[in-house]
Each structure stands twice: as structure tokens, then as C-alpha cells.
Amino acid sequence: xxxxxxxxxxxxxxxxxxxxxxxxxxxxxxxxxxxxxxxxxxxxxxxxxxxxxxxxxxxxxxxxxxxxxxxxxxxxxxxxxxxxxxxxxxxxxxxxxxxxxxxxxxxxxxxxxxxxxx
Amino acid sequence: xxxxxxxxxxxxxxxxxxxxxxxxxxxxxxxxxxxxxxxxxxxxxxxxxxxxxxxxxxxxxxxxxxxxxxxxxxxxxxxxxxxxxxxxxxxxxxxxxxxxxxxxxxxxxxxxxxxxxxxxxxxxxxxxxxxxxxxxxxxxxxxxxxxxxxxxxxxxxxxxxxxxxxxxxxxxxxxxxxxxxxxxxxxxxxxxxxxxxxxxxxxxxxxxxxxxxxxxxxxxxxxxxxxxxxxxxxxxxxxxxxxxxxxxxxxxxxxxxxxxxxxxxxxxxxxxxxxxxxxxxxxxxxxxxxxxxxxxxxxxxxxxxxxxxxxxxxxxxxxxxxxxxxxxxxxxxxxxxxxxxxxxxxxxxxxxxxxxxxxxxxxxxxxxxxxxxxxxxxxxxxxxxxxxxxxxxxxxxxxxxxxxxxxxxxxxxxxxxxxxxxxxxxxxxxxxxxxxxxxxxxxxxxxxxxxxxxxxxxxxxxxxxxxxxxxxxxxxxxxxxxxxxxxxxx
Numbered sequence: 001x002x003x004x005x006x007x008x009x010x011x012x013x014x015x016x017x018x019x020x021x022x023x024x025x026x027x028x029x030x031x032x033x034x035x036x037x038x039x040x041x042x043x044x045x046x047x048x049x050x051x052x053x054x055x056x057x058x059x060x061x062x063x064x065x066x067x068x069x070x071x072x073x074x075x076x077x078x079x080x081x082x083x084x085x086x087x088x089x090x091x092x093x094x095x096x097x098x099x100x101x102x103x104x105x106x107x108x109x110x111x112x113x114x115x116x117x118x
Numbered sequence: 119x120x121x122x123x124x125x126x127x128x129x130x131x132x133x134x135x136x137x138x139x140x141x142x143x144x145x146x147x148x149x150x151x152x153x154x155x156x157x158x159x160x161x162x163x164x165x166x167x168x169x170x171x172x173x174x175x176x177x178x179x180x181x182x183x184x185x186x187x188x189x190x191x192x193x194x195x196x197x198x199x200x201x202x203x204x205x206x207x208x209x210x211x212x213x214x215x216x217x218x219x220x221x222x223x224x225x226x227x228x229x230x231x232x233x234x235x236x237x238x239x240x241x242x243x244x245x246x247x248x249x250x251x252x253x254x255x256x257x258x259x260x261x262x263x264x265x266x267x268x269x270x271x272x273x274x275x276x277x278x279x280x281x282x283x284x285x286x287x288x289x290x291x292x293x294x295x296x297x298x299x300x301x302x303x304x305x306x307x308x309x310x311x312x313x314x315x316x317x318x319x320x321x322x323x324x325x326x327x328x329x330x331x332x333x334x335x336x337x338x339x340x341x342x343x344x345x346x347x348x349x350x351x352x353x354x355x356x357x358x359x360x361x362x363x364x365x366x367x368x369x370x371x372x373x374x375x376x377x378x379x380x381x382x383x384x385x386x387x388x389x390x391x392x393x394x395x396x397x398x399x400x401x402x403x404x405x406x407x408x409x410x411x412x413x414x415x416x417x418x419x420x421x422x423x424x425x426x427x428x429x430x431x432x433x434x435x436x437x438x439x440x441x442x443x444x445x446x447x448x449x450x451x452x453x454x455x456x457x458x459x460x461x462x463x464x465x466x467x468x469x470x471x472x473x474x475x476x477x478x479x480x481x482x483x484x485x486x487x488x489x490x491x492x493x494x495x496x497x498x499x500x501x502x503x504x505x506x507x508x509x510x511x512x513x514x515x516x517x518x519x520x521x522x523x524x525x526x527x528x529x530x531x532x533x534x535x536x537x538x539x540x541x542x543x544x545x546x547x548x549x550x551x552x553x554x555x556x557x558x559x560x561x562x563x564x565x566x567x568x569x570x571x572x573x574x575x576x577x578x579x580x581x582x583x584x585x586x587x588x589x590x591x592x593x594x595x596x597x598x599x600x601x602x603x604x605x606x607x608x
Contacts, residue, residue: 090120104142
């Protein structure tokens with residue numbers, strides 16, 4: 001086993017022991033007085049109006065997925081922009097291929113009506 | 119061309135490029151060139167064109183290898199390796215894609231689903247398979263695997279208004295993602311041991327360690343779990359019957375042959391590449407998994423009444439036979455794996471194609487009763503189904519016999535007599551459940567009078583698979599020569 005990992009294991013072990021010890025000690029020392037008010041999500045805040053697990057339209061999900069795709073696209077464009085000069089025309093070609101594939105997906109989503117709200 | 123993309127790189131990439139290009143084009147052509155429902159069949163022609171170009175690229179690679187007398191050549195600094203193995207398996211994938219696309223038109227019409235996405239996904243999944251068979255770099259292999267798997271997740275759930283299809287897709291997605299996690303973990307351990315993602319470097323790094331080194335074992339165990347999920351062997355087979363039953367029948371056919379062949383190509387590359395030095399560890403492990411797979415696959419198939427589910431269990435048991443080829447581990451065994459997967463592709467596709475033909479407007483056609491009296495209703499389909507089932511059971515003169523023959527011969531050469539005996543015993547069980555279908559087709563009365571679905575593509579695909587199932591059995595030499603060329607062990 002590589003010895004270099006020993007501090008990491010020691011840290012994990014210490015964290016586990018510390019957490020169990022502190023919680024256990026608190027359990028022994030603290031008074032127990034459960035009440036209905038204490039079970040609320042915001043005990044000292046605004047009174048909850050309804051359950052947070054409501055239903056909302058599935059369209060948000062399509063928009064969210066489209067957002068993720070183009071978000072990831074920008075993540076890939078950043079390193080290219082930083083090394084733009086070194087990569088030269090090869091980099092431009094690579095990014096063009098990458099964008100072309102994404103644009104095919106974009107056109108497909110557009111024609112399928114993913115961007116229309118109703 | 120630049121130093122990152124040489125002409126050799128391009129030469130190695132052409133089939134994948136063609137598949138990706140035509141895959142994207144089919145998606146767009148669905149809107150812009152062939153928008154009317156009547157023009158949809160041109161999409162299949164376009165898909166066939168893409169597969170044709172990819173096949174041309176493969177043939178040119180093959181000609182190059184044989185004219186230069188090379189065993190292989192690498193591209194992208196060793197990330198892709200074009201050898202007989204890669205070309206052989208890619209040929210199988212392209213044939214399976216084309217056959218499945220041919221029969222899908224009529225099926226999608228009956229189900230009332232979209233066409234463009236379906237054909238696009240077939241081409242893109244095939245593109246992923248290309249990288250599974252040619253990749254010799256962990257990252258390339260993993261991306262190829264995910265490209266294939268994601269396309270299959272979507273295709274399994276392609277019947278959007280069918281609860282079973284949705285359920286199958288969710289199950290397949292969750293278990294598939296879980297197994298990919300295992301595989302990625304195994305890959306990370308391999309990378310940690312070798313400091314490189316190239317399979318050649320990892321082979322060297324693992325060979326420098328003892329086979330019983332705990333880190334090597336960790337890499338072996340996690341990678342094996344991931345791979346076993348993908349080829350659906352016991353105890354990682356649970357997703358297969360549900361996914362196969364719920365998926366559209368054409369997708370089930372594609373999933374059961376192309377995905378399985380690609381995953382086996384991947385598995386063989388990993389086990390005979392980086393993990394070869396730990397062979398004394400994985401050989402008994404694989405033997406145990408193979409026997410468990412044969413047992414569960416064959417015994418569970420006996421009680422099934424849904425034919426798709428029955429064929430799913432039968433395909434699990436076939437995976438067990440293929441694993442036995444790797445357990446034997448000699449050149450005959452590796453050649454046997456190639457022959458087995460080639461034969462299995464055509465006979466299993468054929469059996470599912472008959473089920474595709476049984477799907478009509480109001481009849482699902484996947485229960486055992488739906489096949490009853492097929493002989494009186496459509497003798498051609500009944501006889502073809504009989505040929506496919508005989509082949510699946512491994513009875514001469516069909517191709518299935520040649521496939522099993524090589525696996526058994528390899529086991530006997532490796533002096534694994536017990537394994538050979540167990541494998542042979544399960545053939546008897548297999549004959550029993552395959553003949554339940556045969557009895558239903560030939561002895562029982564017909565359940566309905568509705569004629570079977572038919573189209574030019576369906577007739578052509580059934581004809582080709584039937585012909586090949588018989589032809590490989592009767593005259594196997596050219597196919598064996600092809601398989602011989604694909605043996606990785608040297």
C-alpha cells in the first residue's frame with residue numbers, strides 16, 4: 001500500500017471519531033423537549049404556506065436541459081480561447097466541428113418545438 | 119492536415135466520421151429534405167448510404183493492412199488501433215445496423231413513432247461501437263461506450279406512450295449508469311497504476327506487478343463488474359429481460375446483437391490486453407461467471423411465456439458460451455468468440471425479425487400463443503423461425519453448430535473437460551425451450567387470422583439473415599478465415 005496516503009486515512013479516521021464523539025456527548029448532556037413548532041422547516045421564520053413538493057410544468061425540464069448543453073459548450077470554448085494563438089487554424093477547425101455538432105442538436109430541438117412555451 | 123490530425127489518423131477515422139456525419143444529416147433531413155410522411159423511406163436509403171460509406175472505409179483499411187502485410191496500424195498516437203479484430207467486429211456492427219434499419223420502417227409506422235431520430239440514433243450508436251472495437255485508450259473506449267449506451271437508452275424508451283417501454287428505458291438507464299461508474303472506477307485504478315491511458319502502457323505496468331497484487335485485483339474486479347453488466351452475464355443480468363421485453367422489438371433485436379457484440383469486443387480487448395498478466399486470477403472467476411450465466415439463462419428461459427423475454431434469457435445463456443471461449447483462452451477460443459458473435463448476430467436478429475413481423479396494428483405478437491399455428495398462416499415465417507431456433511440451439515447443419523463447435527473444441531484443447539461437459543449439458547435444456555416455440559408454431563391451431571406485417575425491407579432482412587444462418591453452417595470456410603484474421607493473441 002502506498003505510504004503517502006496514510007495522512008488521508010488518518011484524517012478520515014479522525015473526522016469520523018470526532019463527529020461520533022461530539023454528537024454522542026451532546027446526546028448525553030442536552031435536555032430533550034420535542035414540540036410541534038420545532039418540527040417546522042423554519043422554526044423562527046415565516047410560517048410555511050404549503051408543501052415544497054408541488055407539481056410544476058415539465059417544460060422547465062426541457063429548458064433546463066437545453067441550458068446545460070449550452071453551458072457545457074462555453075466551458076469547452078474557454079480553454080480554446082486561452083490557447084487561441086498557439087492552436088492556430090487547427091484549433092479553429094476543431095471548435096468548428098464541435099460547434100457544428102451542437103448546432104445540429106440546436107436545430108433539431110428548435111424544429112421539434114422545444115423552445116416554444118405553449 | 120496537422121500534427122494532431124495526420125492522414126493516417128483520417129484514414130483510421132473515416133468509418134466513424136461517415137457514421138456521425140450521416141447520423142446528424144438524417145436528423146436534419148427529417149425536417150428539411152424529406153418532411154412529408156410519404157418521403158420517410160428515403161431516410162433509410164440515406165442511412166444505407168452512410169453505412170455503405172463506412173463499410174467502404176473499413177474495406178480500404180483491410181486492403182491497406184493486407185497489401186502492406188501489416189498486422190495493425192495505430193492512429194491518434196495510439197488511441198485507435200486498426201487490426202483484423204477491429205475490422206471484423208465493425209463489419210458485424212454495420213451489418214446489424216443495416217438489417218435493423220431495414221425492418222424498422224414498417225414497425226415504426228405501426229407504432230406511430232418518429233422516424234428521423236430513430237435512424238439517426240442507429241448511426242450514432244454504431245459510431246460509438248466503432249470506437250469500442252478500435253479504441254486502445256481508456257478515454258476513447260469509455261466515450262465510445264457511453265455514446266453507444268446513451269443512444270440505446272433513448273431507443274429502448276422510444277415508444278413514448280407505452281408504459282413498458284418507459285419502464286425498460288429507466289431500468290436500463292439506471293443500471294447502465296451504475297455499471298459505467300464501476301467501469302470508470304476500474305479505469306481510474308488502471309490509470310493510477312500505469313500513469314497512462316494507453317492500453318499498451320497499462321499492459322506493461324500491470325505485467326510488472328504480481329497477478330495477486332491487491333491494486334491489480336481492484337482494477338480487475340471493478341472493470342470486470344462494469345463489463346459484465348454491459349454483456350449481461352450473471353449476476354449482472356437483471357436488466358436484460360426487462361429492457362428486452364419493454365423495448366420496441368426492432369430495438370431489442372439491435373440491442374441483443376450489436377450492443378452485445380460491441381461490449382464483448384471491448385471485454386476481449388481489456389482482458390487480453392491490460393489484464394492478461396492477471397490471467398491466473400480471472401480465469402477461474404470467468405469460469406464461475408460463465409457457468410452461473412449458463413445455469414440462470416437456460417433455466418429461467420424454460421418457464422417464460424413471453425417470447426421476447428425467452429429470447430432475452432437465451433441471449434444471456436449465449437453470453438455464457440462466449441465467455442467460455444475466453445476462459446479457454448487459446449487461439450481457438452478467441453477465434454471461437456469471433457465466430458460465435460458473427461453467427462449469433464444473424465441468427466438472433468432473424469428470430470427477433472419474425473417477432474417484428476408478428477407485430478400488427480392490434481396485436482403485440484410477442485406471447486407464445488401469438489406464434490401458435492404460424493405454420494398454417496405463414497409457412498415461410500414458420501420455417502425461417504425454425505431455422506433460427508435450430509441455429510440458436512446449435513444443431514447442425516445450421517451456423518449455430520459451427521459457433522458452439524469452436525467453443526467446445528477450445529475448451530477441450532485447454533483440458534477444461536468439466537466446463538465442456540456442463541456447456542454441452544445446457545444445450546439439451548436450450549433445445550427444450552426452443553422447441554416449445556417450434557411446437558407452438560407447428561402443432562397448435564392459429565390464434566388469429568390477421569396476416570403478418572410485411573414490407574420489402576422486412577422480407578429482404580429475413581431473407582438475408584435466414585440465408586446467412588444456413589450458409590455459414592453449410593460452407594463456413596470463408597467466414598472462419600475472416601475470424602482467424604481477427605485473433606488478438608499472438
